[in-house]
Amino acid sequence: MTQELLYWQALNRALDLEMAADESVFTLGEDVGLYGGSYRVTEGLYAKFGEMRVRDTPISENSFTGLGVGAALVGMRPVVEIMTINFALLAADSIINGAAKIPFMSGGQFPMPLVIRVPGGVARQLAAQHAQRLESIFMNVPGLRVAVPSTPQDAFWQLRQAIRSDEPIVLLEHEVLYFTKGPVDTLAEPPPMHRAIVRRPGIHLTIIGYSRTALQAQEAAAELAKEGIEAEVIDLRSLSPIDWDTCAASVNKTHRALIVEEDCRHAGAGAEIAATLAETCFFSLDAPVQRVAGMDIPTPYNGALEAASIPRVSDIVAAARALIGPKEKAAA
């Protein structure tokens, strides 16, 4: 059954279905109850499931995330909403030292069916402390899974898969995507949680993006196609683990890779992707792997500067052209 849903509606639908299906599923966080969530993801759930299963918490990220860890330890399936990834820094101990470590340190006695839903990314003029991405911090934590849905359909699928998974998962939503619309088939069989998807087939280069940059990459590919450059676009969908097989198969076909990330270039997700592709695809690379990334600066508040500090579609197009080079362009 396919219907057009906003990204937040798809998440809402997924949470609703999972809470209805399994009594051990509950959600907690700031303003998730009466208010319905800062981005409306829990809208209507408080009325439907009651205050025990949709719990408002004080502004105490490490405490309520720790509460989620504890609940997961005793068999619940908590969905913790942290208002933005910037505040997840306060909950870092519960996430990194608690959720990610306990399954290992207990020798597998305690699974950790915990979902941490957290909006991230640069929205519009929220200033440096509220416009961080930080995915590389969580990618660097063994034991933690990081999923990055870019479409309402993936948001729907991946939240449901995350709730059903026994692993601790950070579901990194993007603030700009909450009000994007797309078809959602609530009955279709989802691909595996951490599988990357080729959003557009191509032959001249591979553009790898995730979350919002996967959408930008597709826009850029449409631009490039007008010049005869056929870019293959991969939406990673997951940053931990990363589906290397899909990436390598594409790069071995196109011989060129361009990575687009909104996070800062230095030690970001793109660095990991570029390094691994260089290791696995070295002999089929016809040009150095390139990155289009956010600048290594705190995000400016000024709207024009803010927009210029993160990848724009025109940046991706320009980088793709440069990567292809004048000769190939002529040949194309």
Place this chain on the structure above:
Amino acid sequence: MKQDIPMPALSDTMSNGRLVRWVKHEGEAVKHGEAIAEVETDKAIMDVEAFHDGYLSGPLVPVDTEIAVGKTIGYLADTQAEALAAVGPKAADPAQPRVAEPAPASGPSSSATLEPPPTAARRASPEPVRAASLGTRASPYARSLAQRLGVDLTKAGTATAPVHASDVMAAAQVPEPGELKGGPAYRIERNSSFREATAQAMIASLGTPTFRVTATLPLAVLISRAKQVQHSVNLLIARACALSILEHPRFNAIYTPDGIAWRDRVDIAIAVESAEGLITPVLRDVAKRPLPELSREWAALLDKARTRRITPAEYSGATFYVSDLGMFPGVHSFESIIPQGAAALLSIGAVEGERALCTLNCDHRVVFGGDAARFLETLERQILALAAGA
């Protein structure tokens, strides 16, 4: 359980092997040590043997693909049912660089330019590529393509920009200047690894400073003797050479940068024509072992050489070579290129009257003209002694 069958390293120098034939088919029982497949190495076709009992299971790599040593070519299953069960993991991709890469199903535009031309490997020329790698900036993919297509990287692209795959493709489609330019239309056929190995060995010998001395030797009597005792003429000639070498050990030595390497056994290779080209089976210790034993061994080697079952150990390491074109009555005399690892090679022409013209090609770093003349004198004496039944 299914276990991988890796491409074995069948010789010291083997990095890839071309799958010639599957001896067994999927689901067929195989015993430990039994041949499963035939693989063409750098010079011979050899068997891949089963490492334990089981059933051959797919997916098997297709025939005629080149596979890197260690890559999986197929599987061994414990039971027949398992062997024939649903397709398992994909068997090895063709070796890097790929030889028969299927064109990706992609747009019509420039994908064609990124595929190797059908006449892929012209002369494999590792030397220029290696030399170029010191100074030429090229992408890893351009480099691997250049190696696969035998393109000289220094001649691809421009002097300033790095070489990309498209430059290599362009260079691959232009004939080498001077060699084919201006001539008639041509097609390029990939050398068998056997012929290519010979070609490379011959090129490697170009640096040897050689001279030749020709003498007439009384071969007619030796041929009669060979018929009488039912040995191969070439075996008797090799024996005579070996006995002569004992008196002139320099002909068993080679030049190395550190000094002359004296070898304490005379191992003689005799050039043999096979369907694919030249092969040189080696008889060991020709001076000292009994002739009947050598004769049996020679017959076995000849058989292996003709069916290309000969192993690298059986065709390498000779200290002296013999080449005989005496079966062609019109061949007055000829000379040969001394392969690396030997100081001299004897080329035998057709018998005219009682004698035949025999040319000794020598490495001048090891032996001189006088040595060669004395060697040929001794050889005449040894031939006569052998013919007399010594």
